[in-house]
Amino acid sequence: MSTAIEKPDETLSTVQPFEFSKEFTKQLKDLDLLKTVAHIKEHGYAVMDADVSEEFNNKLRETCIKLAQETEGGAKGYSAAILLGRDPVFEEVVLNPRIQAMVEVMCGKGALLSQLIASIRPKGAPEIGLHADQNWTPAPFPIHNQIFTLCWACDEYTEEGGCTKVIPKSHLKRRHPLPEEIAAQKGAIPVECPPGSLVMWDGSIWHSNYPRNIKGERVVIHITFSRLALRTVECYDHLDEKWLEGKPEELAIMLGRDDFLGHKDFSKGGAGGEVEKLVKTFTRARS
Numbered sequence: 001m002s003t004a005i006e007k008p009d010e011t012l013s014t015v016q017p018f019e020f021s022k023e024f025t026k027q028l029k030d031l032d033l034l035k036t037v038a039h040i041k042e043h044g045y046a047v048m049d050a051d052v053s054e055e056f057n058n059k060l061r062e063t064c065i066k067l068a069q070e071t072e073g074g075a076k077g078y079s080a081a082i083l084l085g086r087d088p089v090f091e092e093v094v095l096n097p098r099i100q101a102m103v104e105v106m107c108g109k110g111a112l113l114s115q116l117i118a119s120i121r122p123k124g125a126p127e128i129g130l131h132a133d134q135n136w137t138p139a140p141f142p143i144h145n146q147i148f149t150l151c152w153a154c155d156e157y158t159e160e161g162g163c164t165k166v167i168p169k170s171h172l173k174r175r176h177p178l179p180e181e182i183a184a185q186k187g188a189i190p191v192e193c194p195p196g197s198l199v200m201w202d203g204s205i206w207h208s209n210y211p212r213n214i215k216g217e218r219v220v221i222h223i224t225f226s227r228l229a230l231r232t233v234e235c236y237d238h239l240d241e242k243w244l245e246g247k248p249e250e251l252a253i254m255l256g257r258d259d260f261l262g263h264k265d266f267s268k269g270g271a272g273g274e275v276e277k278l279v280k281t282f283t284r285a286r287s
């Protein structure tokens with residue numbers, strides 16, 4: 001009789017939320033992220049320093065403003081999308097070691113880059129409205145977080161400057177807010193932090209932003225990752241093998257090139273032709 005069900009081996013057992021291997025715990029400790037992890041687990045959101053120079057943060061801000069000019073229509077000057085590949089600086093953003101580690105905490109190994117956009121909000125920019133980012137996941141939300149968003153605040157985050165608003169612990173409800181809850185915003189607080197900070201949250205948390213009441217612009221890069229089984233918001237098919245050549249393998253992984261999902265090769269008669277990728281996918285999906 002097989003003992004596989006009673007005693008699953010490592011590839012078959014699923015890692016539970018906030019359960020880490022010794023090696024990964026050490027990595028989080030070395031990156032000084034253990035408090036950040038404890039905070040997001042308890043409150044549903046956290047803030048960390050991106051650990052970059054002021055020059056890098058300024059370069060990022062300027063690049064976002066420049067690329068937003070390439071946007072057409074009403075969003076011109078106010079947002080820029082599909083940023084990976086449009087300037088090398090965004091590779092440094094998604095490969096930032098602290099971001100990579102938190103992505104693994106919140107979406108497991110093999111997570112996909114779902115969306116990389118910049119928003120530029122001038123004085124008078126309104127509130128976007130309370131929501132949970134897992135808008136394409138039905139409630140009750142699974143205990144495993146599905147979508148993870150980090151906002152890179154290129155500018156200081158203050159309430160009057162229109163920073164992000166969160167309702168701490170609302171992620172524990174594991175559902176979308178109801179219309180009356182969206183209107184009441186009970187328990188909402190501003191997340192204030194210096195430029196170069198990353199404000200991040202669980203896909204279940206209810207959040208929004210404050211309207212901007214001061215002059216100048218709030219420039220933010222919204223970085224969203226999802227578990228590997230979820231469809232992504234943006235498509236990066238144009239970043240082909242040639243673009244990936246010589247680049248860190250983490251980029252191929254976050255673009256879904258190292259898992260077997262969405263394969264196009266009919267010559268092998270099925271996805272089974274990609275056994276190595278298949279095993280990697282199953283293993284990562286359980287992490």
Ligand SMILES: O=C(O)CCC(=O)C(=O)O
Nearest residue numbers: 133149163164208209222
């Ligand atoms: O702009 C903000 O402060 C929040 C944006 C937001 O809801 C998001 O990026 O998911």
Ligand SMILES: [Fe+2]
Nearest residue numbers: 131132133207
């Ligand atoms: Fe959101």
